Amino acid sequence: MRCGLLGRTLQHSYSPTIHAALGGGYSYELFEVEPEGLPAFLERGDWDGINVTIPYKQTVIPFCHALSPDAQAIGSVNTIVRMADGSLYGHNTDAVGFLSMLRKSGISAAGKKVLVLGSGGSSLTVCHVLREQGAREIVVVSRDGQNNYVNLHLHADTEIVVNTTPVGMYPHVEAAPVDLALFPRLDGVLDLIYNPSRTHLLMDATDRAVPCVGGLTMLVGQAAAAAEYFAGRQIDANQIDYVLCKLRNQTQNIILVGMPGSGKSTVGSILHACTGRLLIDTDHEIALAAGLSIPEIFEREGEAGFRLRETEVLAKWGKESGLIIATGGGVVTREENYRHLHQNGMIFFLERPVSALARGDRPLSQGDLREMYAQRLPLYQRFADDTVQNAGEPDVAADRILEVFDETLGD
Numbered sequence: 001m002r003c004g005l006l007g008r009t010l011q012h013s014y015s016p017t018i019h020a021a022l023g024g025g026y027s028y029e030l031f032e033v034e035p036e037g038l039p040a041f042l043e044r045g046d047w048d049g050i051n052v053t054i055p056y057k058q059t060v061i062p063f064c065h066a067l068s069p070d071a072q073a074i075g076s077v078n079t080i081v082r083m084a085d086g087s088l089y090g091h092n093t094d095a096v097g098f099l100s101m102l103r104k105s106g107i108s109a110a111g112k113k114v115l116v117l118g119s120g121g122s123s124l125t126v127c128h129v130l131r132e133q134g135a136r137e138i139v140v141v142s143r144d145g146q147n148n149y150v151n152l153h154l155h156a157d158t159e160i161v162v163n164t165t166p167v168g169m170y171p172h173v174e175a176a177p178v179d180l181a182l183f184p185r186l187d188g189v190l191d192l193i194y195n196p197s198r199t200h201l202l203m204d205a206t207d208r209a210v211p212c213v214g215g216l217t218m219l220v221g222q223a224a225a226a227a228e229y230f231a232g233r234q235i236d237a238n239q240i241d242y243v244l245c246k247l248r249n250q251t252q253n254i255i256l257v258g259m260p261g262s263g264k265s266t267v268g269s270i271l272h273a274c275t276g277r278l279l280i281d282t283d284h285e286i287a288l289a290a291g292l293s294i295p296e297i298f299e300r301e302g303e304a305g306f307r308l309r310e311t312e313v314l315a316k317w318g319k320e321s322g323l324i325i326a327t328g329g330g331v332v333t334r335e336e337n338y339r340h341l342h343q344n345g346m347i348f349f350l351e352r353p354v355s356a357l358a359r360g361d362r363p364l365s366q367g368d369l370r371e372m373y374a375q376r377l378p379l380y381q382r383f384a385d386d387t388v389q390n391a392g393e394p395d396v397a398a399d400r401i402l403e404v405f406d407e408t409l410g411d
Contacts, residue, residue, distance in 0.1 A: 001025070001026035001027070001048040001049065001230060001231075002026070002027050002029070002046065002047050002048050003019070003026045003027065003028050003029075003047065003048055003049040003050060003051075003230050004027075004028055004029035004030060004031050004047060004050055004051070005028070005029075005030050005031060005050065005051045005052075005053060006031045006033060006041070006050045006051065006052045006053070006056060006060075007030075007031075007032065007033075007052070007053040007054060007055075007056065008032060008033065008034065008035075008054070008055060008056075009032065010030040010031075010032050010053070011030075012170060012195065013030060013053075014194070014195070014219065014247060014251070015028065015030075015051060015219075015223060016028050016029070016030065017247065017250070018219070018220055018223045018243055018247065019223060019227060019230075021242070021243040021246055021247075022223065022224060022227045022235055022239060022240075022243055023239065024227040024230055024231035024235070025231055026048070026049070026230050026231060031047075031050065033056075035055075035059075038056065038059060038060070039063070042060060042063040042080075042088065043063070045082070045086060047082065048081070048082050048230070049079070049080065049081045049082065049226070049229060049230040050079070050080050051078055051079055051093075051222075051223070051226050052077055052078045052079065052080060053078070054120070054121075054166070055120075057076045057077055057078055057120070057121030057122070058075065058076055058077075058120075058121050058124075060077050060080065060090065061075070061076075061077055061090065063088060064077060064080060064088045064089065064090035065083075065087035065088055065089065066087070066089050066090070067089075067090045067091075068089070068090065068091045068092065070091070070092045070095050070128070071090045071091055071092040073128060074092050074095065074124045074125050074128045075124050076092055076094070076121035076122075076124045076125055077090035077091065077092060077121075078091070078092055078093060078094045078121070078125075078222065078226075079091040079092070079093045079222075079225075079226040079229060081229050081230070091225075091226070091229060092125060093221075093222040093223075093225035093226045093229075094121075094122060094125040094218070094222050095125050095128060095129050096221055096222060096224075096225040097217075097218035097219065097220070097221035097222030097223075097225065098125060098126055098129045098192075098218050098221075098222075099129050099133075099221075100217055100218065100221035101190060101213060101215065101217040101218040101221065102129065102133065102190070104213070104217050105188070105190060105211065105212075105213035105217075106211060107160060107187075107188035107190065107211055107213070108133075108188075109130050109133040109134065109135040109160060110133060110134040110135070111134060111135075111136050112135055112136055112159040112160050112187075112188075113135075113136055113137040113138075113139070113155070113157055113158050113159050113160070114130050114135045114137070114138050114139070114158070114159070114160040114161075114162060115139050115141060115152075115155055115158040115160070115161045115162070115178075115183070116130070116138060116139065116140045116141065116162045116164060117141050117161065117162065117163045117164060117165050117167075117177050117178065118140075118141070118142065118163070118164035118165040119140050119141075119142040119145060120164065120165075122164040122192055123140060123164040126162050126164055126192075127140065130162075135160075139155055139158070141178075149177075149178070152178060152182050153182060155182075155183070156182060156183060156184065156185070157183075157185055158182075158183045158185065158186065159183075159185055159186060159187055159188065160186070160187070160188040160189070160190070161178065161180070161183065161186065161188075161189045161190070161201075162189075162190045162191075162192070163177050163178075163189075163190070163191040163192060163193065163199075163201055164192050165177050166193070168191070168193055168196075168199040168200050168201055169193045169195065169199075170195040170196055170319055171319060173196055173199070173200070173319045173343060174200065174315075175200065176199070176200040176201045176204055177201060178201070179204075180201070180204045180205060180208060180210070186205075186208070186210050187210060187211065188210065188211050188212070189201060189202065189204075189205040189210055189211070189212040189213075190212070190213055190215075191212070191213075191214050191215060192215040192218060193214065193215050194214055194215035194216040194218075194219050195251070195321065195344075196319055196343040196344040197214050197216060197248070197251065197252065197343070197344055198214065198342060198343045198344070199214065199343070200339065200343075202214055203339055203342065203343070216244065216247060216248065217244060220240060220243055220244045220247065221240070224239075224240045224243075245409065248409045249405070249406065249409045250321075250322055251321040251322055251344070252321070252322070252344060252345055252346055252405075252409055253318070253320070253321065253322065253323045253324070253325055253341075253344050253345035253346070254271060254275075254277070254323070254324045254325070254345065254346060254348065254401065254405055255324075255325045255327065255341050255345040255346065255347045255348065256268055256324070256325065256326045256327060256348055256350050256401075257327050257331055257332060257341075257347060257348070257349055257350070257380055257383055257384060258329065258349055258350035258351060258352070258380060258390075259329050259351075259352065259354070259357055259369070259372070259373060259376065259380075260328070260329035260330075260357065260358075260369075261329075261352070261357035261358035262329070262350045262351065262352040262357060262390060263350060263352060263358075263390045263394050263397070264326040264327065264350055265281055265326050266394045267326075267350060267390060267394045267397050267398050267401070268281065268324050268325075268326035270394055270395055270398040271324045271398050271401065271402070272324055274398065274402065275324070275402070277322055277323055277324045278322075278323050278324070279323075279324045279325075279326065280317050280323050280324065280325045280326070281326045282310060282313050282314065282317070282325065282326065282327045282328055282331070283328050285313045285316075285317065286306070286309050286310055286313050286328075289309065289312075289313065290309060294306070297309065303330075307330065307333065307334055310328060310330075310331060310334075310337070311334055311336060311337055311340070314327070314331065314337050314340040314341060315340050318340035318341050318343060318344065318345065319340070319343060319344060320344065321344055323345075325341070325345065327341070329376070330376075331383075332376060332379035332380055332382070332383050333376070333379065337383075338382070338383055341383070342383075346385050346386070346405055346408065346409065347383050347384050347385050347386075348384060348385065348386055348387070348388050348401050348404075349380045349381065349383070349384035349386070349387040349388070350388055350390045350397065351380075351387055351388070351389055351390065351391075352389075352390045352391055353391055354369050354370050354373050356391060357369055385408070386401075386404050386408075388400050388401050388404070
């Protein structure tokens with residue numbers, strides 16, 4: 001069987017990886033089609049099943065000869081199967097995916113007021129599931145609708161926010177669709193975006209101790225439901241969980257922070273050799289972008305100039321996936337760097353005794369490092385998801401990092 005994903009811009013899609021891991025026994029391709037080419041693509045008979053993404057979830061409906069009850073009720077199609085007679089049958093497996101996301105998050109919509117951001121095909125699906133789950137009130141927010149981003153103050157009693165817009169999605173990761181401070185009664189945030197894994201909206205929720213979840217669970221859940229239609233058989237629940245864990249593991253960055261001379265570059269090189277992941281050394285990237293050595297940058301621009309360059313490099317690489325990132329020792333001195341690193345990564349504090357720190361030609365490592373260590377220790381602890389000792393062999397530290405990483409994200 002020839003299957004795939006239909007959309008307009010698909011180069012960053014995880015769908016081929018997911019469907020290959022689900023083991024449905026069909027090929028899976030990316031079909032990038034412009035609007036004017038959509039009728040010809042749908043009418044030709046050289047594919048057997050497709051998933052449908054932005055912007056075609058509603059556009060494809062007139063081309064379907066029949067719709068499943070969910071697709072008909074929702075008014076949105078994200079899966080099409082070519083039947084034996086050549087006719088096209090439209091399904092909505094997004095509903096299954098969002099329900100899975102809602103259940104695994106532990107966030108209950110029953111009796112709650114829910115603010116749904118966006119009014120496209122995904123919004124229709126979300127609203128359908130929320131109604132079935134007994135939401136007390138559902139308010140759809142759009143740029144030009146009666147409920148819009150100007151009058152959000154009218155909904156201060158919102159209890160759950162669901163983002164179905166692309167605001168905050170890779171590569172434009174810096175934005176959040178709303179300010180959560182507007183909703184003091186909030187007890188749940190769901191963001192359908194899955195790249196980055198922690199959008200600014202989700203990190204805002206975390207800062208407010210509000211339960212939240214990203215869209216990877218929904219992505220895998222809807223793909224598994226679609227795979228059952230493509231393959232003509234049920235996909236085991238354990239296989240779905242395995243694929244979710246595998247994808248989390250593959251897409252998250254391994255990030256190393258710690259004092260200058262703590263061995264981050266060395267341990268990063270070992271991790272690169274063990275995993276095949278691309279190693280990004282942020283000091284190297286800073287020097288490369290500036291055309292100057294680190295000491296030269298400090299001499300010409302001072303530490304303040306260097307820190308600005310460092311943040312630019314972190315913003316560039318932190319939003320990417322599946323990397324090893326070895327940072328400079330002072331990365332933790334700017335709070336904004338935390339989100340750049342945390343959005344798609346697990347952060348490890350590589351700790352080494354001050355007496356054992358290598359000094360080299362690092363501009364800030366030539367004096368007494370004890371005071372610097374005392375100042376930065378709480379910052380390293382604030383940034384880090386885990387602390388790993390690097391007082392002995394770096395291979396041991398690298399092994400421990402991989403062990404914790406796999407235990408946390410699944411292997």
